[in-house]
Amino acid sequence: MIKLAVDAMGGDYAPQSVVEGVKLARNSRDDIEFLLFGDEKQIKPLLKDEKNIKIIHADEVITMEDEPVRAVKRKKNSSLVLAAKAVKDGKADALVSIGNTGALLVASLLIIGRIKGIDRPGFxxxxxxxxxxxxxxxxxxxxxxxxxxxxxxxxxxxxxxxxxxxxxxxxxxxxxxxxxxxxxxxxxxxxxxxxxxxxxxxxxxxxxxxxxxxxxxxxxxxxxxxxxxxxxxxxxxxxxxxxxxxxxxxxxxxxxxxxxxxxxxxxxxxxxxxxxxxxxxxRYGGAVLLGIKDPVVKGHGNSDAKTVKNCLFNAAEIVKSGYVESAKNHFTKVAETK
CATH class of the missing domain: 3.40.718.10 (Isopropylmalate Dehydrogenase)
Incomplete structure (x- = not known):
């Protein structure tokens, strides 16, 4: 079972569009488990069926207006930070967010980390x-x-x-x-x-x-x-x-x-x-941050449910492909020879 950590509070229409996108993805595939990080009081009423969906409550939200570095360091209980930590700790295979792009980049770098030998990850x-x-x-x-x-x-x-x-x-x-x-x-x-x-x-x-x-x-x-x-x-x-x-x-x-x-x-x-x-x-499912130790997918802030679903499917395909492992192996070998 592929496990995706989803920032349910990121984006212009969160959590509605995120949850609707998760439901579309869940109803289309049964090999993915969705870990929704966010305000449980807002998320739970949007879910009639919690099959393959788990809600992890988050007290804080990083908004589109927040300064990325300050927000990630200070809002440690935010949906984005907790989702990134779940990936780092091996509780999820990939991170998906349609929220603050800068904050996602900072969280990916500081929490999940770069592949050894990569100078600057790129979208x-x-x-x-x-x-x-x-x-x-x-x-x-x-x-x-x-x-x-x-x-x-x-x-x-x-x-x-x-x-x-x-x-x-x-x-x-x-x-x-x-x-x-x-x-x-x-x-x-x-x-x-x-x-x-x-x-x-x-x-x-x-x-x-x-x-x-x-x-x-x-x-x-x-x-x-x-x-x-x-x-x-x-x-x-x-x-x-x-x-x-x-x-x-x-x-x-x-x-x-x-x-x-x-x-x-x-x-x-x-x-x-x-x-x-x-x-x-x-339909291609958002931007992927290449060079991070685990898959990270960023969707447009104004994504609707269908676009969110495509982002989730893209993240799942990256996990299945073995892309990150191949990149790690190559750049680790290069770094060791220097």
């Missing part, structure tokens, strides 16, 4: 592409605004293991986001990043395909994309915003396009549904 986000249903994986999607060459090298390896073991992609193609595809493009740090990844490719560590431009991401140019957290987060939000705006524009055009537009939409209903599903980034 990964899986995003849709046009030519397959697996999408592409991007690291870092916002954990670290600045990145050194060493960080990018580690992101490439973490992304490789994640793509292979969780995404089931054989020998994933790894690209570096830059302002051009030529090897000498970008500022000095990006040129050094390119050269370092090229060296790893020559050594057979990764399948590096070179620099890639962000406009090609949705065309499936790479399976894993590495970048600094500032650029990654900007790209992530641009893709999300473009997808939502594009679908909104299509709906508005059909609505105001008269009889012919509505007839065309009716005849293309199935195709339009497939397009909307393909561009729905929420």
């Amino acid at each position: 990964t986000a899986t995003m849709p592409v046009m030519n397959n249903d697996k999408g592409f994986t991007m690291v870092d999607a916002g954990a670290n605004a600045d990145a050194k060459v060493t960080n990018i090298e580690q992101y490439a390896l973490l992304g490789k293991y994640y793509s292979e073991l969780v995404g089931h992609v054989n020998n994933p193609r790894i690209g570096l986001i830059n302002n051009g595809t030529e090897a000498d493009k970008g500022d000095m740090i990006h040129r050094k990043m390119h050269d370092a990844l090229q060296s790893m490719n020559a050594n057979g560590e990764i399948n590096f395909i070179g620099n890639i431009e962000s406009r090609e991401l949705l065309n499936g140019v790479a399976d894993v994309v590495v970048t600094d957290g500032f650029t990654g987060n900007a790209v992530l939000k641009a893709i999300e915003g473009t997808a939502m705006s594009g679908l909104g524009l299509l709906k508005e055009s059909i609505k105001n396009g008269g009889f012919k537009a509505k007839l065309g939409a009716f005849l293309m209903k199935d195709s339009l549904k497939k397009m909307a599903k393909k561009m729905d980034y929420k």
Whole structure:
């Protein structure tokens, strides 16, 4: 039985959306036990059936407005901190939260801890592409605004293991986001990043395909994309915003396009549904913090029940995949040889 520690009080609509998402996941799979950390008085009335669900009361809540480091250190009885401790103590296999991103990052680092040899863990986000249903994986999607060459090298390896073991992609193609595809493009740090990844490719560590431009991401140019957290987060939000705006524009055009537009939409209903599903980034189940000793999944703060369910399923699949063990083994060996 996989055990997931869930921060039931995190997010814009907690605990309602979190509990509803847990119920959807529980009703779909019977191999997961959900440990809900939060205010029992608020959570219990939302549950008619507590099968495979256990409530662990937490007196405190870390809000979206709290300063991350101060909140984690001072609110020791908060739902997030107690959930992280459960993972560290081996009482749960993975941590899931849709709450304060900074606080989740701090709790993961201070309580669960980094994999030996990892300098800075990075958030990964899986995003849709046009030519397959697996999408592409991007690291870092916002954990670290600045990145050194060493960080990018580690992101490439973490992304490789994640793509292979969780995404089931054989020998994933790894690209570096830059302002051009030529090897000498970008500022000095990006040129050094390119050269370092090229060296790893020559050594057979990764399948590096070179620099890639962000406009090609949705065309499936790479399976894993590495970048600094500032650029990654900007790209992530641009893709999300473009997808939502594009679908909104299509709906508005059909609505105001008269009889012919509505007839065309009716005849293309199935195709339009497939397009909307393909561009729905929420189906990939949140961002994963790679480089931590146990799986940590972060969902959007405004996640609804369906999105929460996807986050929970993603966490369960990471546990089953053995990804963390593979990453630990690799980086521990590297650290021991230094």
